[in-house]
Amino acid sequence: MFSLKKKNEKPLDDYLKDWPIQFYQLSDVPLRDKCIRRYLDIHPDSTIDQRRYDIFLQRFGVKEQKVDGYFYNWNLLKAESESSSFLNKKHRQNNLRKYFIGLGVLSTTMDDLQKEEWKNFAEMFVETSINGASYGSTLMGLGKVSDHNKAVRIANDIYTVTCLLPREVYLEKEASVLRTIMEDTFKAKIEGGDEILSHIH
Numbered sequence: 001m002f003s004l005k006k007k008n009e010k011p012l013d014d015y016l017k018d019w020p021i022q023f024y025q026l027s028d029v030p031l032r033d034k035c036i037r038r039y040l041d042i043h044p045d046s047t048i049d050q051r052r053y054d055i056f057l058q059r060f061g062v063k064e065q066k067v068d069g070y071f072y073n074w075n076l077l078k079a080e081s082e083s084s085s086f087l088n089k090k091h092r093q094n095n096l097r098k099y100f101i102g103l104g105v106l107s108t109t110m111d112d113l114q115k116e117e118w119k120n121f122a123e124m125f126v127e128t129s130i131n132g133a134s135y136g137s138t139l140m141g142l143g144k145v146s147d148h149n150k151a152v153r154i155a156n157d158i159y160t161v162t163c164l165l166p167r168e169v170y171l172e173k174e175a176s177v178l179r180t181i182m183e184d185t186f187k188a189k190i191e192g193g194d195e196i197l198s199h200i201h
Contacts, residue, residue, distance in 0.1 A: 073102035
């Protein structure tokens with residue numbers, strides 16, 4: 001809908017102050033892309049920020065239309081956990097490894113920059129799960145579940161994707177950092193999160 005009111009947008013360079021704090025706080029993916037490209041224009045010799053951008057592109061792709069690869073592969077892993085493909089164990093294991101690659105778990109370099117991007121993903125995942133409808137409705141969407149049961153569902157998926165599935169393909173160690181980040185974010189944002197996670201483990 002057309003609006004006469006002009007949007008109050010900050011100049012791009014304002015997002016570069018206190019770099020890279022604002023970069024990881026932004027939920028607007030195209031804006032994140034513009035910010036880091038602008039920063040690299042100003043600091044072309046920053047190998048750290050080139051690495052930061054490489055991780056960003058690994059997650060969102062190089063096309064103009066950005067798709068969150070972490071969310072995409074997380075959902076594929078969740079779907080795989082609910083499938084009955086145990087008759088073809090090799091095919092299932094190949095899928096799991098492919099999806100973990102897409103989630104960054106098998107990154108050739110595990111550093112603080114990878115952890116920061118996972119923290120950004122964890123924040124977005126938990127916020128979306130809390131505020132969205134997928135975890136709050138019953139089968140067929142005919143009813144709603146309590147906030148506590150919604151939190152339990154989210155925690156169960158975190159445990160499944162970052163612990164049970166990696167165990168199937170011997171990637172528990174590689175996925176342990178992501179698991180810690182997801183659980184720490186869950187505990188920080190969910191009332192009683194520590195207790196919920198302790199009952200699931």
